Amino acid sequence: MTTNLSRYEADLEKLIKKGELLLTVMQYEQNTDQVKKQIHEIMGGNADKFIADLPRFSSDYQFWYSEAKALVRQVIPDRLADFVRHYERQPNRKVMQWDNYTIEDYLQGLSRSNLVPMSAGLACMEQQLNIVKSAQQKFKSSLFDIRQLVTADLFDSEIDAARLLLKNKFLRAAGAVAGVVLEKHLAHVCDSHNIKNSKKNPTINDLNDLLKNADVIDMPRWRANQHLADIRNICDHNKSKEPTVEQVADLIDGTEKVIKTIF
Missing domain, CATH: 1.20.120.330 (Nucleotidyltransferases  domain 2)
Known part of the structure; x- marks a missing residue:
């Protein structure tokens, strides 16, 4: 019998895999030649189809963010503000820097010359993905009240x-x-x-x-x-x-x- 717990774990696993794919898309967008080479080395003859089937980060990320945010709010609410911070640009920000760059900036194609390139968004996505992965650990932890x-x-x-x-x-x-x-x-x-x-x-x-x-x-x-x-x-x-x-x-x-x- 499939339990609610097993369904939640399966949904979370899908969410993590989608986040990992979106991170790959970002890496491909910022370092196309290098990432394409790595994909060919890993996947061989299946590489071209994999690359052709990659989703568009600008559209697919919003769906992932909405689901992931709801998950974080429910399972690890103490990490919600941190999760949101990596997406939403702070209204009181005066100067774009590495430490305040957000995925919202990335989606709008914003950068600051060579000081803050769009690749700064990679760190934001990595942090959001790590927060979601920590929710998976909490599911397995005896500290999580199920x-x-x-x-x-x-x-x-x-x-x-x-x-x-x-x-x-x-x-x-x-x-x-x-x-x-x-x-x-x-x-x-x-x-x-x-x-x-x-x-x-x-x-x-x-x-x-x-x-x-x-x-x-x-x-x-x-x-x-x-x-x-x-x-x-x-x-x-x-x-x-x-x-x-x-x-x-x-x-x-x-x-x-x-x-x-x-x-």
């Missing part, structure tokens, strides 16, 4: 139960089960990020606000969670209004997405 991932496996069976209830038209029961899973998972996420709350029995919206204020989730995810909480309330509390099949399906699907992407 209760979220283990609990997610248990939640999967409850999501399956909710889908079965929905299939048999027990709409309120299906929504109630999914709502409990969502609430418990958000509470676990708060615990894993050491986010304290003052309420004895916090609601989904309470937990959602805490996670947004701690920058664990962004505004679109916060709004989506609010929507799920509204549907849960209809299922649990609003006896004058019946939930629809579509609403309960949204709650179940949305909850499953949360337990797979927020931890």
Whole structure:
């Protein structure tokens, strides 16, 4: 059986391999002849096809950065500022130098004569890749609290139960089960990020606000969670209004997405 932990590890491995490929693309762009020679030495007859299939750094990096940033925010939040710093140019920067050059500069083709060439961006990409690789080590470390991932496996069976209830038209029961899973998972996420709350029995919206204020989730995810909480309330509390099949399906699907992407 494939567990959430194994899926996360597989996704992280893909992210690292994509980052390594993007670093190769940067090296190729800055030292084409030298890197081409090295690729031919390593890959022989497959070198030309490999080079022809190389992605464009300017377009593919943005997708990689978005995924990698989300990963760093969740798994190693103490490295997030450092990760972002290698991409975003500081607004108070007065003079471009080696130690403040960013990938944002690289993407815009900026350099400063021979003092700060575009190849300075290589160090930024290497550092970002190393930070992502450190997340992989944390997955394997006994210091990493994997209760979220283990609990997610248990939640999967409850999501399956909710889908079965929905299939048999027990709409309120299906929504109630999914709502409990969502609430418990958000509470676990708060615990894993050491986010304290003052309420004895916090609601989904309470937990959602805490996670947004701690920058664990962004505004679109916060709004989506609010929507799920509204549907849960209809299922649990609003006896004058019946939930629809579509609403309960949204709650179940949305909850499953949360337990797979927020931890």
